[in-house]
Amino acid sequence: MNIHRSRFVDFTPHTITRLAFSHPSTKGSTPSDLRLAVGRNNGDIEIWNPRFGWFQEQILKGGKGRTIEGLAWSFWSNTSLRLFSIGGSSVITEWDLKTGMPLKNYDCNSGIIWFISVNKTNDKIAVGCDNGSVVLVDISGGPGVMEHDMVLQRQNSRVLSVDFNGDSQVVGGCADGKIRVWDISGDTNTRGRLVASMKVDKSTKRESTLVWSVLVLDKQNQIISGDSTGSLKIWDLKYFTLLQSFDSHKADILSLTCDLDQEKIFSAGVDRKIINFNLIANPNSNNKKQWVNSLSKLYHSNDIRSLTSFESKGLSLLVSGGVDRQIAINSIKFFNANIYRKLPITTQYQNNLIRNSQNRLIIMWQDQTVKIWKLFNDADIMVETLTSEQPKKNYKLVSKLALSEEENISDVAVSSKGDYLAVAYLSNIKIFKLNYDESQQTMKVFKLKYLSSKLENVGARIVTFSSDGSSLVIVDSENDIMKINIVDYEQNSQEDEDEGSLDTVMYELPDIVDMDSKLGHAGNIKDFKISDDDKVIAVSRHYGALDLIFIDDNGGSDVVELARLSTSISAIEFTKRNTLIAITVENKIYEFNIRRQMEIDEDNDEDDDAKNTSQSVLDTNASNSNLLLTNWSKKNSENLPNQLLNLKNKCVGIFPDLKDTSRIWFWGADWICFINLNANLQNKKNRSSLKRKHDGLSIYQEGNDLENEEVTLENFSNTMSESSKLENNQLVVTNNTDTNENKSVPFWFTNKYNSILFTGNFETNDLLVVERPVSSLASSKAFKTNHIAF
Template identity: 45%
Template structure:
């Protein structure tokens, strides 16, 4: 590509009918501690109505690390963590059944399904010691489950005294009592302490206001330990504060126009937040009395309308460096605000279309667009400029009968073989053009049928590379009958064990895979990058970064390009002359890594994908859900004289943490709070002195960015001078064509 302005055809594909699922559960992995710094292993678990569970990392402006796929008929109605010092984090879920599931975060598969045998579970809570679960069932029982045996162990401990109405919500008072909100308008308190005289009995019952038309439902309860009060939210729109000791109503507020579905409180128990069907979040504050400390009264201090539909769930977390109030519901977007400055503070809405984990791919050779969602795969054929009025056509819709949702797909370069991967099985299909459609035939492969897939890519038309749910890296020849369908397992370099890795079993899981020619590159959630030579079946480490890698790509320049969660761009060279010498920073990266354009580096949206220009072109494209950017790697970026962000040293490696909420610039002083990805030995500090020679003027356009394309699901090169941008349909106006071809000039 020359340094003059270029015209490039952009296909705006708006026909991909991607629909998200409601947010039904939220849970932070740690309890609030204002006297502690934010631990590096803090995570948010998010559950959706389609059974998916997402793990989010709040550092660097919130990144989605992991998606555990759901399945047909599944839903997530409750999530809790068990966090015991020195042991891995454990995640439990419930969802419209009699079963409590503990998840293996490393593989994304259930570790243990425990049937309570007491009716459908409506609610779940963890005790203060993090070793017991209480679940509320629709037959009126509270079942206490002992989880102290360690990972994968759930044992029945007790069934507390049964009553006649279903238990919609539960909360613990330390380890001693279980508080339940019931469908008959009552709040009940059970004794749950082992060995207590009244163990299992109902000790207290409190009644909320009755509705004239129907029975009142107590949808949510929470306990405030510092002031010994219970807070309840019910179907009349009331939020009530109860004195635990005397089982009396302290205060009542009818502020919501409809059902209150969720409650949460800050660490000091002086702020309570409620939300529900009327979309508003109300903030209650405890106003102290100057004369009598016990006379403190709750007041409604503010309310905000941050959601466009029902709010189903909320969670909160506070520490020295963090202040989060997260909420979600029917709108499908995750809303992040602050408890301390709730009334006037800024908030962020992360839409469900942000594709940290892709569900779209584009086949250049056959001009096909593939989209998968839950158990359905759709394939469109894309036209060209000659017929822009009818430039796309659905040529295949494949609905799988299996229960599990699809985790990944791959299409061979010639467009004839489709691989569909799930957590426990992988299927292969042959696609044959027939009368403007694709005829689908199932292909048998015993190995694929018996093994799950988390990532898969075609090397050529006959070979594929697979990453299994257990992070095995496999090379499989689909046409080699002599191999008896057995793959070649390629050993990956070992990773140094860290404190964060002990707490988070999934931190060393592979999150990106890219293949070009005889090379494959993988990245892990912890920031490790490895290169695999598919001919010699050997793997070597490229880098050990201290940040989440959001996108990685082997470019036509024979380099590895990647972006991190703090919007940094790095490029590593590949040398094939005398063996493989990897891990060398490219000359462009040496000169330009600290001079990225501020309109790129300061983007709130993470870069989610990278693709190369045509083979004789040195440009590399970067895209996010809300922008498309291009770097001409044959030119240096203009020198940027703006003040560089303050940095601090940790383990002799430079780390910059720009998160709004998490501590910046302070040194770690707690063993358990080591920054994620301590190992950075392979990212050498020999990046060279900045060389101001050969830098170009700004008008030569070494960088281009546009936010014209919104709610991007995918972007890739379609032909030599054509790019396809896949946008979510609702992000465009109804009058716009579903597939058009504007020109982009840079």
């Protein structure tokens, strides 16, 4: 088996600009709808679910020239969650979490907005503007409703940060080194008036000190401020006097947060450090407490732009992110214990890299750009690449499309023959013809103008070609599934008189069952796959639903509710043995038989345990009850190895082996494995077997500690990754003969690859592993910290 280990794909995640949890901290249990919103400087907003070791659930797409500079969540009548953002303009955007598109854009007409905050009663938004105004916006009318309330008394300096003191005051940090307090109570005589002003220390430089962050501690009746001198100050909220000051940071403090009891403060900024301040008893007074600088940690290699926190019963989270693009998760409660985790930069809600197996193409897209590489299948070039002093690359960038759309690309698909390319946005779809010239090693790309014009009002979140390449199947922002015939339109020109509509077929999915969720995207389609014969489409949804669409020869369809799993599904894929594989966010694997009529003799020999397993997984009210788990799944889905179940990083993709029809490959950000569906996973007691460790950095369902012992594994070519060495980010190909191919190895696993962006195989069954290590990312110069280097 040839393994192509590549690091030349230049996917680069964007800087994290803002973080926000959907719920405030609570002493009760963790809300089932708790989410983390992550804003990036390309305008994208990622929605992360902290359950089962964290996984990315959705991406709200931005656009050219856009950025996210502030995020805020609110509740409406305790029935739905609302997400607001700002970004370098005077507009507040409320997002529709179901469609991924803006629900409402509200122009404050008061200058560029620097900061956004929502009050605790979830009926008001305060935004600080660069013209010195703080604008109050009423959001009590429900989703999509933002109405002007008032403009607070204006002053002459930019308002860089704002926070509410209950429903009575707004506190703002300004660019002239002052902290201002406005009254917003019901008293008509003073409402909107400035009631206090506090000045921080002046910078040693000529410019004014910038108060980047303010935090109101209502339980302590205090205001915390962080400014451009690196100074953290504590102010009395009643008398507006300075209580304490710490010159804790060597550069600007950009973000502040606190714990539930408001007895721990965390600050971070340009000097990369996160500093913890604790409130302790004052030894000189029995009734007073004072803040002390407890300790600092260094988890990031560049500026920290944002901090946010959440605490509940059994959960304590401190999340940070910034210029180094990585999300770091710490524990508030055990910050001094160095319990933390960094989420991989290559974990994506949807893969933004695909490959064409037949023509050995790698296609990557980001923002408004699509790049296509060609991998050559020439043994002489491979040898020369590894041995020559001036190696000839065995890959080439054959096309780069810089598209003119304002939106960021939502998805890309390539036909099986490598002759069509579809680029999807939420508002339209563009179709291109690909012609590769072998002799010149170049690719010509032509836009199919007529077909693209027909699709200019047809947007898509997910897009793929049928197996024969004649049709395009899409999922739009409303979760409608549409099949579009494209071959008949290829030869048409824009000037053709034929103005007829597209040849399309719509597929209806079963109605969404009642879900106890305040998130609009819980019922969204997560993934869909088309079988090799184009007769079956498998569809998975976020809340665990798995449906099949059977397509007959006349174009008609029949939809079957296959399963309703208890957790979200990470990935699905058809196998070469007429089954469907699904893996959940718990890394549980299920195999479903997709035949309309199952062989009774084969499936009736299951034992009682297997019957119980199938009943626990499948909805007994499914419309077609003969679509059950396969025999392998009945015996092994609850018997998976701990090495797989205990993985923190979720499965990103599945693909079948092209030579061994029983072998299925799975991969995540830092691991690759395969399972042989012809072999049972036999358990063997092992004292070293470990349960999943609950470190307090994620949410796990009660009673889901895993007791399974490790399976006994046969040797499987451990040289697979050890022999693949990279030099100067070249693509390296090694040959590993699988000496155990015929020995029915039940399970094989490796974690010797890092920051995996994509794993798949070519038509020759060569394995492709694309990595994008953090160390290879371009980065701006970081603040220099003595004795510490990254």
